[in-house]
Amino acid sequence: MAASFGIYFGSTSACLAVCKDGKADVIANDTGDRTMPTIVSYTDHDQSVGLPAKQGIIRNASNTISNVKKFLGKSCDDQEVKEIMEKNSVKIVNEDGQPVFEVMYKGKPVKVTPVQIATAIYKKMMDTAQSHGGIADSHDAVITVPLHFTQEQKDATSEAATKGGFHVLRIISEPAAAVLAYDIGQNSRGSSCSTNILVYRLGGTSLDATVLTVCNGIYRVVASDQNKEIGGHMIDESIIDYFAAEFKKQWKVDCKQNSRSVMKLRNASENCKHILSRMQTAQCSVESLYEGIDFQSTISRSRLEGLCTSFLQNCTGSLQTVLDKARMKRDDIHKVIISGGCTMLPSIQQQLKDFFPQAELLSSISPDQVIAVGASKQAAILSGLDDVLIQKNNEEMNLQCLPMDLLIKLSEDGSYMPVMERHTPVPAKIQQNIQLSQEQDSICLKICSRYSMSEEPQCLAQIVLKDLSRGATVNAQYIVKRDGSLSVTCTEPTTKKSEHVVIECS
């Protein structure tokens, strides 16, 4: 079986996962990291991608491009782009309405488009993929984009991936990939009851909360909310401020005066943040931080939590918003999936647990890799399928669905049992076995519909089977046809008594 790749391309880091022989795993790159900074830098002699570029950012800030995801498929008129253009360390020019980076490369000014930058990163990932044993000739990949990406942004991402050497099977949304990574609803279609999942993503520059419903193994996004104000960089800033204050207290100088010092401190702070995700304390040591003075300090996890209390409070703000959008209560969420590097902070996970006491918090797959893993699983599903079919299915995201819940009345006191949930795609088919008690020789099956939980279900039809043998089992089959009509057949296998109704679609 050929290997297939899943790629997560974030604004600060990227991750490549491979699904081979049914197992999904993340491929570590040449520096041994399982994720790679999405940073590209240009110097006098070469172009470097990933960690080397990030390390060189202190000396070569004006030629190091990061956060390229924000520019992909966007024009200069975009508000977000405008904001970044103003304060970016790299010169960005407007060329035919498209933002273009202007860097010094091999001593000459060179213009590079965001797609070119992304291509360089994808190429780097391709190199990583090729160096991984046994999958040298595989190119099939599923790439992920945020839920809110427009078609232009998707096209630009796809273009970059294709230029980077991947064969893009499909572009899927990041939260859906995260859900797929945990195989929710995939093994068997399970109960017809839907599962509500909240995907919480706290990345370098934004916070996304998405509620998905998995029904019959099919994923549907109910609501999503994005907060671009909150991101991992805010934690960095807090730590920088803390260290700068420490430095000032020690040496009576403000190291933030010098931008290079800030850069150095930022790298150190980021390291501390990563360490604090796993450890209680982190050491920080920067040589020659400011005017030749070395800096050494320690920060504890509790200290950090104290530093960014307001930030942590903001983090849960989005959760209520998205629940309101989905018209759900906290208890309706069955599972919470965390993704994004910042969610590795135990305090954030704890906050989520506190917010959803009923829900199961899924964090067994590393949050910074979960999306890539899910994408690789999707690639494995698609690889081997006909290309034309895949393309056709890519377009078919809008499905005809039942507009209401389909229920059967269990007893006269108003207890119901769902047969098919609202938004079940048609055609659909369900079978049920109805057990008669020893005193019972007839049944009455009432089929009802309900638009919302608060509403009283409305009876659509009833099926009556009489003169059955006591204790028999009746088989009920519900089929919703393509045109929306529902046919219900009740059969008693031993006596072959059967009743059949067809409820037309209006």
Place this chain on the structure above:
Amino acid sequence: MTVNEEGVICLPPAEEGDTTQIFGKIPELVTVRYEPVGRWYEALCRRRLESNTLSHQSTESLEDEEEEVEVGEEDADEELLLRSLDPKEWKQQDHYAVIGLRKLRQKATYDEIKRAYKKKVLLHHPDKRRARGIPVKEGEEDYFTCITRAYEILGVPSKRRSYDSIDPEFDDSIPSVNAESKEHFYESFRPVFERNARWSTKKKVPELGDENTPFSDVDKFYSFWYDFDSWREYSYLDEEDKEKGENREERRWIEKQNKAARQKRKKEETARIRQLVDNSYACDPRIVRHKEEEKQRKLAEKQAKKDAVRAKVEEEKRISHKQSWNCINAWSAHQQLHLIFIRKLKMILKPVRVFNISFEQIREAALEEERKVKEKEEEEARIQAAAVKKEKEALKKALKKERKTFRNTVKEYDYFASDDTQKIEYMQEVDKLAELLSLTSLQDLNSSLTSGDREKAKDAFFKQVSDMHVKEEEEKRKQLELLRSQSSGGGQSSGAKVIWGEDEIQMLIKAVNLFPAGTAQRWETVANFIKQHVPSSKKSPKEVLAKAKELQRLG
């Protein structure tokens, strides 16, 4: 197909008077955006692409599985046949008849065979018969084994093929070559070919066709049958089963025997087909007709070839004539005739163009005419020449004769001499006379000599001799005079002939070669050259030029 896992569902019993009823309708479907993720999404898409709905699929598969074999009534003949079967002799039985497909035979499909077998099993299985109270023989003895044997053979394609190959109902006969089959060719051969076509490995067997079939198709038909590739094989008739061999050697030996027998039969079969095609070929009226046509065509071809050769020869002849005539024309003295001919030709051609007749044709006709005229002229000239020659020859002959008679007569007269010296002198004179005298004078002399009178003859002879002497003298004198006049008037008179000495001519040739055309004042130089080398010569440049031109013309 999903079965609700929640298992047992209990429902309230139906009330008195409750019936199956429909109260409402399913509301209109809504379109919902789904994430294209997961395998169930793919499954759903696939299902949507397929034209069948879920329910359709399931019902169809059910139908396939629960295919029922209807047990029909069997006719008495078949029943009788089955009862008469001896299980030990199963190899000789007609498997198709046993299974109830006597009519379909090799046309039966696998499904039909399977169905027929099932039917037979339902009717004749020992258990079934026992249930009906019909006595059943024990084990292998029962005729039911024959039915299973038949199915074992017919149910396996390779075995069925070997059985089909030796189908007892197959008619191996072939019509012979006789008047009957020739007369009713299509009636007698068509069914034979149709019946043998089943052995062909190639599916598309050409038809025999009829009287109006184009020959190309007939040809195709025969080439197909002459290259007939048959799948017929004779493993069914193997004397012994290979598997019965106790050890490898024995099995090998059996296999060898079987193979030899099979090959022999196969050879016979090939020969049979060959014979059939040969017979058919011999009887086919189309072939006979075609052969006749071919013969005619060949004859005609031969004739045409002959004609062509003749035409070619004629053409060559004419071309050579034309060429020779052209040559003659080129340097013909009859230039005028040619001109006249051309004029004539043009006159002919004018109307010809109007009538659009080939120019070449007319030209050739005209050339032919011209040639004829020319030939005639040539012939005349030749005849004339021949006549002249003849005359000349006759004259010569006469002269010779006269000379002889003259010599003989003079000899008879003993040369009118008195002594030997005179005789020799007169003999010389006689020779001279004989050579010099013309025919007429010699005749005169002879007549006078042969008159018989010796004196008279002597006189005539001497008179002739003296006449001859006088003539000689005169000639000598004339020559001298000529020489004298030449040497005296050489320089002045251009009209007078200039005498050129041998050495002068030699020198002239040398000088002309030495001073080629284009030399300044060539002829003066040449003249000087000659003067230098031949001191006696006094040739003027003009004379030199004239002489050179003369020499050139001669050379």
